[in-house]
């Protein structure tokens with residue numbers, strides 16, 4: 001059996017060689033010819049799997065994307081061709097939440113505000129948005145949720161309309177999938193009218209998909225009024241993104257919110273398991289045998305620290321978004337935007353999720369343990 005795998009998929013040889021011969025290729029360079037003679041294709045989000053790509057796919061039986069998003073896959077076409085498909089829901093959701101929390105802590109520090117007392121609007125409350133709300137639960141943060149598909153399916157009367165979030169939220173986080181058509185389409189969900197309606201001072205974060213937000217309208221508002229704080233991990237037209245918009249945002253990163261070792265490797269394992277199921281083979285390999293140990297395992301807090309300070313300290317030790325902002329900026333200046341965007345993603349330095357860090361507390365009071373655990377760290381009470 002032959003399996004074609006994106007070069008950015010970690011542990012591909014370790015997992016997929018159980019199935020057969022693994023060939024690697026950069027995801028943006030995969031063509032119809034690349035697929036000839038391959039039985040399985042394993043991609044991430046940058047390879048459009050469509051009629052043009054499948055034109056010469058003479059043996060293809062299985063397609064897997066090691067990502068949460070599936071907007072790059074023509075699912076009806078795979079169905080018509082009888083090609084089995086799997087994605088990796090939830091795989092890097094915690095990493096995206098770490099990214100959002102790190103960004104919020106950084107802006108809070110820069111602007112001298114506290115997250116406690118803020119109202120955060122979460123648009124799309126699936127794995128990412130739902131876990132973000134849960135992790136903020138122990139801080140005094142008011143979470144407003146907009147998720148019309150879930151509101152309908154679950155009869156949730158506590159969920160709000162997007163325009164209500166725009167009116168009320170100090171922080172607005174977009175975590176929607178890209179859906180081009182239908183009642184709940186998300187293409188330019190944040191359109192010019194909604195971007196103009198954002199209150200001055202709003203913190204706007206997009207770590208969903210670039211096309212969910214009208215980038216031209218955001219750039220024009222920032223040029224004209226400069227009165228928002230903005231965090232963009234996803235952009236229209238990646239990797240050739242709008243440099244003028246990039247210059248105006250406060251935190252700009254090249255679609256790496258989900259790029260922890262943990263999130264990426266879990267995505268590979270999920271697709272390995274799905275492929276083995278599809279081909280009727282036992283999945284013997286386990287991620288636990290292959291994943292490296294975290295280099296920072298433990299922090300000990302010897303005396304009581306106010307919860308927000310402790311969170312900030314531990315978050316920064318584990319993952320600090322500044323690392324990615326600054327490094328991406330160096331890559332872009334050295335290689336140009338398009339090449340720099342992909343080069344940083346290809347050479348992404350290892351990063352671990354908050355949940356890999358154990359925080360040992362010598363003193364617990366004032367909700368410190370709950371805040372740290374709620375934020376995602378694993379906590380142990382010392383003697």
Ligand SMILES: NC(=O)C1=CN([C@@H]2O[C@H](COP(=O)(O)OP(=O)(O)OC[C@H]3O[C@@H](n4cnc5c(N)ncnc54)[C@H](O)[C@@H]3O)[C@@H](O)[C@H]2O)C=CC1
Pocket residue numbers: 068069070089090092093096123124125126127128129130146147148149150175176177178179184185186189207208209233234255256257258259
């Ligand atoms: N920046 C990055 O590196 C990453 C980005 N993503 C993106 O984030 C998206 C969300 O990820 P998950 O939460 O894991 O997906 P999910 O499928 O678990 O949740 C998505 C939620 O959005 C809701 N939704 C759909 N249409 C909506 C609309 N019009 N308005 C409001 N809510 C709507 C759905 O009902 C669902 O609850 C992914 O589809 C992917 O595109 C995911 C991982 C990494």
Ligand SMILES: O=C(O)C(=O)[C@H](O)COP(=O)(O)O
Pocket residue numbers: 008044045046066067068069070092255258259
């Ligand atoms: O999982 C998703 O959905 C994502 O957006 C990925 O984390 C992005 O990773 P690449 O596909 O760009 O490697």
